Amino acid sequence: MATVAKLFETMEYGPAPESDAPALEWIKQHDSGGGGGGRFGHFINGRWAAPAEGQYFETINPATKAVLAKVAQGSKADVDAAVTAAHAAAPGWAALTPHARARYLYALAREVQRHSRLLAVLESLDNGKPIRETRDLDIPLVARHFYHHAGWAQLRDSEFPGYVPVGVVGQIIPWNFPLLMVAWKVAPALAAGNTVILKPAEFTPLTALCFVEIAQAAGLPPGVFNVVTGDGATGKALVEHPGVQKIAFTGSTEVGRIIRKATAGSGKKLTLELGGKSPFIVFDDADLDSVVEGVVDAIWFNQGQVCCAGSRLLVQEGVADRLTQKLRARMEKLRVGSPLDKAVDMGAIVAPVQLERIRGLVEQGVEEGAKMWQPSWACPTEGYFYPPTLFTDVSPAATIAQVEIFGPVLVSMTFRTPKEAVELANNTPYGLAASVWSENINLALDVAPKLKAGVVWINCTNLFDAAAGFGGYRESGFGREGGREGMWEYLKAGWDNRGGEGRGERDAAVAKQVAPPERTSPISPLPPIDRTYKLFIGGKQVRPDQGYSRKIVGSDGRVLGEVAEGNRKDVRNAVEAAHAAEGWGRSSGHLRAQILYFIAENLATRAEEFAARVGREEVDASMARLFTYAAWADKWDGAVHHTPIRGVTLAMNEPVGVLGIAAPDDFPLLGFVSLVAPAVTVGNTVIVVPSEPHPLAATEFYTVLETSDVPDGVINVITGAKDALAKVLAEHDDVDGMWYFGNAAGVKAVELASAANMKRTWATARGRDWLDPGQGEGREFLRRASEVKNIWIPYGE
Ligand code: NAI
Numbered sequence: 001m002a003t004v005a006k007l008f009e010t011m012e013y014g015p016a017p018e019s020d021a022p023a024l025e026w027i028k029q030h031d032s033g034g035g036g037g038g039r040f041g042h043f044i045n046g047r048w049a050a051p052a053e054g055q056y057f058e059t060i061n062p063a064t065k066a067v068l069a070k071v072a073q074g075s076k077a078d079v080d081a082a083v084t085a086a087h088a089a090a091p092g093w094a095a096l097t098p099h100a101r102a103r104y105l106y107a108l109a110r111e112v113q114r115h116s117r118l119l120a121v122l123e124s125l126d127n128g129k130p131i132r133e134t135r136d137l138d139i140p141l142v143a144r145h146f147y148h149h150a151g152w153a154q155l156r157d158s159e160f161p162g163y164v165p166v167g168v169v170g171q172i173i174p175w176n177f178p179l180l181m182v183a184w185k186v187a188p189a190l191a192a193g194n195t196v197i198l199k200p201a202e203f204t205p206l207t208a209l210c211f212v213e214i215a216q217a218a219g220l221p222p223g224v225f226n227v228v229t230g231d232g233a234t235g236k237a238l239v240e241h242p243g244v245q246k247i248a249f250t251g252s253t254e255v256g257r258i259i260r261k262a263t264a265g266s267g268k269k270l271t272l273e274l275g276g277k278s279p280f281i282v283f284d285d286a287d288l289d290s291v292v293e294g295v296v297d298a299i300w301f302n303q304g305q306v307c308c309a310g311s312r313l314l315v316q317e318g319v320a321d322r323l324t325q326k327l328r329a330r331m332e333k334l335r336v337g338s339p340l341d342k343a344v345d346m347g348a349i350v351a352p353v354q355l356e357r358i359r360g361l362v363e364q365g366v367e368e369g370a371k372m373w374q375p376s377w378a379c380p381t382e383g384y385f386y387p388p389t390l391f392t393d394v395s396p397a398a399t400i401a402q403v404e405i406f407g408p409v410l411v412s413m414t415f416r417t418p419k420e421a422v423e424l425a426n427n428t429p430y431g432l433a434a435s436v437w438s439e440n441i442n443l444a445l446d447v448a449p450k451l452k453a454g455v456v457w458i459n460c461t462n463l464f465d466a467a468a469g470f471g472g473y474r475e476s477g478f479g480r481e482g483g484r485e486g487m488w489e490y491l492k493a494g495w496d497n498r499g500g501e502g503r504g505e506r507d508a509a510v511a512k513q514v515a516p517p518e519r520t521s522p523i524s525p526l527p528p529i530d531r532t533y534k535l536f537i538g539g540k541q542v543r544p545d546q547g548y549s550r551k552i553v554g555s556d557g558r559v560l561g562e563v564a565e566g567n568r569k570d571v572r573n574a575v576e577a578a579h580a581a582e583g584w585g586r587s588s589g590h591l592r593a594q595i596l597y598f599i600a601e602n603l604a605t606r607a608e609e610f611a612a613r614v615g616r617e618e619v620d621a622s623m624a625r626l627f628t629y630a631a632w633a634d635k636w637d638g639a640v641h642h643t644p645i646r647g648v649t650l651a652m653n654e655p656v657g658v659l660g661i662a663a664p665d666d667f668p669l670l671g672f673v674s675l676v677a678p679a680v681t682v683g684n685t686v687i688v689v690p691s692e693p694h695p696l697a698a699t700e701f702y703t704v705l706e707t708s709d710v711p712d713g714v715i716n717v718i719t720g721a722k723d724a725l726a727k728v729l730a731e732h733d734d735v736d737g738m739w740y741f742g743n744a745a746g747v748k749a750v751e752l753a754s755a756a757n758m759k760r761t762w763a764t765a766r767g768r769d770w771l772d773p774g775q776g777e778g779r780e781f782l783r784r785a786s787e788v789k790n791i792w793i794p795y796g797e
Pocket of ligand 1: 173176201202230231236252253255256309354404406479716
């Protein structure tokens, strides 16, 4: 028997189990349609409902393989019933005062806190994660999220004037942070005034079902919050349902891509929070003991099943061996075991399929020649456990260095210089998060903006807070959750709140306002001088690859000029030129403002000539628009978020990168300027396809650009078949974002093509009144042109 003296000698932990009895009792009390308890239906329109097709599936405890409960398998009919309920509830919920909605969110936060012990145990049972994490991290963050969003609900009308809820929102969440993902999705949606259908992950539905009772206790009106459980087929039915106005998804990039394609052209708003292969960069002056604890939190937290896990350890060569030694010593001391044991560091892997995936990838890593190390102790054998694993001697191209393993497996590589560290860090299609470790804050802050990632943690890792937006770059998806950024994802402009939302039909009222067709100068009775315009690439007017051009005919049937017929090769050249000009993104706001003012000035000197083409009103509005964005250029500030750390969390607005823009056909000059100006104001470089029927104002505009000190390659213009060129741009892997203003078929084609590299798209067939500053300019455009990067910087010794 262990004596106190003996324990004192070894300092071994004794077992410290949390009781599972109240959670198991809670499960047993639920009995959808008889059968001895532990059976859950859907939650639709404020009531539990048995599944239409009578199908249930089991959810298990991955630490013991014991069946915990039976849960309804949602069918199309169930999804349909939930969407109907959410629609019925939407007007009433949206009509509440902000304060009334704030009270509901506040009540949800309070109820979460009241039931925090039950929720923590239930989460550990269903997911396998240690109670230490669910109790101290998941559940407190859930409550924090609802409190924070009670605030946004209260402030919605004053902070988001002119904006309205999107409508009915479908939310699909993964199994790694089951209740936290409920909070991240539901809190902003409800705060903004939307109604919700939530589809929890099939491995971990229990806390979402427990949250149903929290919603009931908080008195949420029927239909405002609905839960339909089930697998991918249920998620698919929700994604495809025509009554849903927005889909918010967290999960694998593979499914994210399927959803991008499924919603293409539907007009549904979409946010995707997908996978990652986040770098954890250690410079040789870092405090290595802190680094070791950081690595524990980066990759062994939640068994490494974390989308932003620091799964690629990049170490400066001089300290690599020392760090490996320290890591191995620490790994030897990690404790893997029952998730309900309060002294356990790592629990169970969520399901056998995930365990197999981890095993398979580790085997592949060994086969590909990397050196694998695991601690000497053995994992428990009764559940789905996997030990902490470290790979060294990994080549950057190895499968385990590229693929998201989603398990407790760290791959490490070395670098020599900061430049090489940044290159290695960005050598991934993902861009979710990154950690930078150095005692030299100058170095850390120099590196942070160079990392293509939505979150950068300096000398810390895996910190989250409701006030700071979270989300990725590149194939890690688009949109942000949390903070002000996250609220925008659940709102839309009030002027856009017309019937037939998103079906792509042009609004009749706006269509009437189409600008006059291009005409020749009324001053001269003589036939115009025929002119063939070239393309504008890399600051030069260049002939198109194939040498073809097309005639542009005026309303009176006269040929007004010829424009070059751009093709795929021209797009490639323009993309190259736009990438070469990326230094523009690092130039100062002041400089960008100066250049925009200069463009306006040069346009003003030729106003008459442009007015003869498109009318005076459009030219004047274009000059005003350039002034608007010159004004914004040094004011598009980020924020310092009040997150609960001693330090600062900076939210920086960064350019998306290289943006493709297909300009609207009406307003040939103003439409072009209204899109190009905000894009370049934020620091993007652009490839623009101007109005197809009326391109001459844009081609004439080249000469204005040439005289305005715009650096070569910042603005590139390709004329020709707009939809075909837009598709090429949307397909191009080196184009980071695509804006398309055209017709419904074009919207669909762009959204479909964008799925290849998950580029962010803004594609619409909806007409807008470009002359109205409320519709044609402002923050909406600047937001679309930006990625928000949150940089966490703790301070203090
Ligand atoms: P998943 O992406 O398949 O599942 C996430 C959610 O999407 C679940 O609720 C699922 O039911 C639903 N879903 C699946 N197919 C769908 C479809 N066609 N339409 C709509 N909804 C659908 O992720 P899964 O299979 O659980 O895990 C596979 C891999 O994905 C993991 O090994 C990991 O690498 C990655 N993953 C990444 C997450 C992240 O947060 N980035 C979270 C979960 C998994």
